[in-house]
Amino acid sequence: MTYYDQHLHTHHSYDSQADFTDYLDNSTGFVVTTEHFDVANPVTGQTDVPDYWAYSAEIEQLNIQYGNRILKGIEIGYYQPKEAEILAYLADKTYDLKLLSVHHNGEFDYLDDFVADMDFDTTFSRYLDELSVAIDQNGKLQAHVLAHFDYGIRLFDVTPEALDKHESKLIEIFQKMIAADLAFEINAKSTHLYHHLPLYTYALKMVLELGGTLFTLGSDGHKLEHYELAFDELKTWLKAQGVHQLVTFQGGTRHFVTI
Numbered sequence: 485m486t487y488y489d490q491h492l493h494t495h496h497s498y499d500s501q502a503d504f505t506d507y508l509d510n511s512t513g514f515v516v517t518t519e520h521f522d523v524a525n526p527v528t529g530q531t532d533v534p535d536y537w538a539y540s541a542e543i544e545q546l547n548i549q550y551g552n553r554i555l556k557g558i559e560i561g562y563y564q565p566k567e568a569e570i571l572a573y574l575a576d577k578t579y580d581l582k583l584l585s586v587h588h589n590g591e592f593d594y595l596d597d598f599v600a601d602m603d604f605d606t607t608f609s610r611y612l613d614e615l616s617v618a619i620d621q622n623g624k625l626q627a628h629v630l631a632h633f634d635y636g637i638r639l640f641d642v643t644p645e646a647l648d649k650h651e652s653k654l655i656e657i658f659q660k661m662i663a664a665d666l667a668f669e670i671n672a673k674s675t676h677l678y679h680h681l682p683l684y685t686y687a688l689k690m691v692l693e694l695g696g697t698l699f700t701l702g703s704d705g706h707k708l709e710h711y712e713l714a715f716d717e718l719k720t721w722l723k724a725q726g727v728h729q730l731v732t733f734q735g736g737t738r739h740f741v742t743i
């Protein structure tokens with residue numbers, strides 16, 4: 485089996501217009517989408533939640549046409565004050581793939597323009613604290629993947645040395661991620677559109693040294709142009725870092741794929 489994108493959005497996410505068929509017609513194997521679930525989203529001023537029943541109905545219909553190629557997923561935007569709402573939504577739903585993310589802190593989304601003018605260390609420190617709390621709840625959330633560890637600093641153009649100051653917190657986060665069986669995501673949008681590949685090289689080395697074995701590759705695509713963005717290049721890069729297997733998720737089972 486060839487590896488397939490583990491982070492993808494369609495019109496079931498508040499910020500995407502893509503259709504399943506955009507991806508299906510341009511690939512041959514499985515397609516899994518991970519739709520945004522962002523409670524109390526400061527970007528839109530509301531809770532953005534996929535309509536699970538509409539999502540499931542569309543997938544069911546397309547799976548007849550496309551030979552069961554579509555899998556279900558969600559990207560949980562964790563926000564601690566609304567944890568009860570998150571858990572209530574997830575309680576009666578099943579997914580092949582659940583990503584765990586932190587996008588906002590109730591006040592702002594970390595991709596809001598003005599974040600770029602904020603102090604790097606203060607911003608990263610705050611974001612890592614929020615990420616740490618999110619991982620602590622994974623016993624309840626049951627996510628499979630820790631998405632874009634660098635989301636909080638995507639707007640900062642920094643070298644890996646800037647992360648040194650936060651090394652102990654990163655180690656603690658990655659240790660907890662590994663203990664929670666969360667895979668570490670290589671986010672192609674971060675590496676190639678926000679130019680954070682050197683930060684991923686730094687973090688991946690750390691995760692490997694801590695004994696991490698679960699890795700995913702996701703484009704975080706919201707449109708066809710970003711589907712499996714730079715995957716060939718990233719697979720070569722992964723092998724150079726000593727990672728030869730990536731993981732996918734299907735019906736509660738992990739599958740390892742040699743790259």
Ligand SMILES: [Zn+2]
Pocket residue numbers: 559585587631632
């Ligand atoms: Zn995200």
Ligand SMILES: [Zn+2]
Pocket residue numbers: 491492493559704
């Ligand atoms: Zn996403």
